Amino acid sequence: MTSSDLWDADTAEHYDERAAEKFAPDVLDPTVAFLAALAEGGPALEFAVGTGRVAVPLAARGVAVSGIELSQPMVDQLRRKASTEELPVVVGDMATTRMPGRFSLVYVVWNSIGNLRTQEEQVQCFRNAARHLSPGGRFVIELGVPGIRRFPPGQAAVPFAVTDQHVGFDIFDMVTQQGTSHHYHRLDDGTARYGRSNFRYIWPAECDLMARLAGLTLEQRVADWTGEPFTSESESHVSVWRKPLDAADED
Template sequence: MASGFDPSEYGRHIAEVYDELHADLSPEAALSVIAGYAAGGAVLELGIGTGRIALPLAAKGLDVEGIEGSPEMVAQLRRKPGGEALRVEVGDFSTTTMDRRYAVVVLAYNTINALPSQDAQVQTFRNAAAHLDPSGVFLVENWVPDVAGFHHGRAVRAHEVAERHVIVEVAELRPAEQRISATRLAFTADGVRLLPVDHRYVWPAELDLMARLAGLHLEERWQDWERRPFTDQSTTYVAVYRRDD
């Protein structure tokens, strides 16, 4: 782990507005894929957050549990219908363990990049593999790094533009460390909120190697949860990893 890494920091800044900022992000396609792989079995979500994916999965009758670094995000989850019933362990999902195995382990919405180092990301794959049933799968949703968008190591970009909010990101690139340090400015009807974000970005093939180190292999990769083909033009992807044994 990187010195001083705090897995709860991001949630402290964004928990109160997370659901509002991501209200336009439909989970339906992800729910269909996850439920299909689970086939009635249990699901573990790493970085369960406010329950955007976990709660509707549980409402479908699946046994869903989670690990989350931010107590503030978990508090938001608990306030929602069904939130009190979910087992959630607060801790670093690269090392925190549960006492069972699952048909599916999920790491959604680019959360792998929130870890501070390659070692922590590799450890997350190992932790996910240790929690899988013999026939289970590890699903990872991520974005393809776009370092060409930086000029002299810096970039300003519209991260989200919606009817009720706009998020502008001011970022600095450190390619030697594969790190992006950024502050997102969230403009809503209630004013402006500063949301610091620190990413250790990873390439698709790098994740595949992490999987191999954890005893997993890539089974499929799509552009998104709709299972559209992953191509040279894709900016996001969903990868399906399965145990080797």
């Protein structure tokens, strides 16, 4: 049982279109290059692989990529781009589901670890990553830094997107670290479509503690896939933890 929202067939069918900005070369190319370098020629496993936004171009770079994905409809969309032989996927949650084999790299992108909405599941996600890693392998996450410093007293939400086509805002519960993203998309006929997703936000220091509990050590933290320095003003981070070379494999 997982606390994650389960994305349905309609969401999966329109996912690539609605996330078009994340497919742009200036976003995707640095992501793939960063991950390919960390894989160092070894196999990679993506948690929450989705429709293969990152996994498919990473595999095209010569990395043997596998995936774990909770939503079967998302996997169905991925299958339009890559076969089972080209990109194996196991359907299940990223906290407990196992993919056969050991990997040089395990990664989860675009805030997806927050889809696990309890601290315990997030801790288990780090442990699951460690179980999949070969000694010396790396676990990478891309995660936003909660924008709660922008909240004046009494404000309940903070915008993260305001364009002619898309207005989005997050609501945060400061006690439970639960959040909800609200999206309003303008359609071509002038009507609007509403969508929402739930998450639990994690502070970078909390991520480091989860990694330590899983036996992983922080190797680097940067603000984005281009390697910009992470500072107190950064709104996101890409963090890399490494499994010790002398670590014993876990079943």
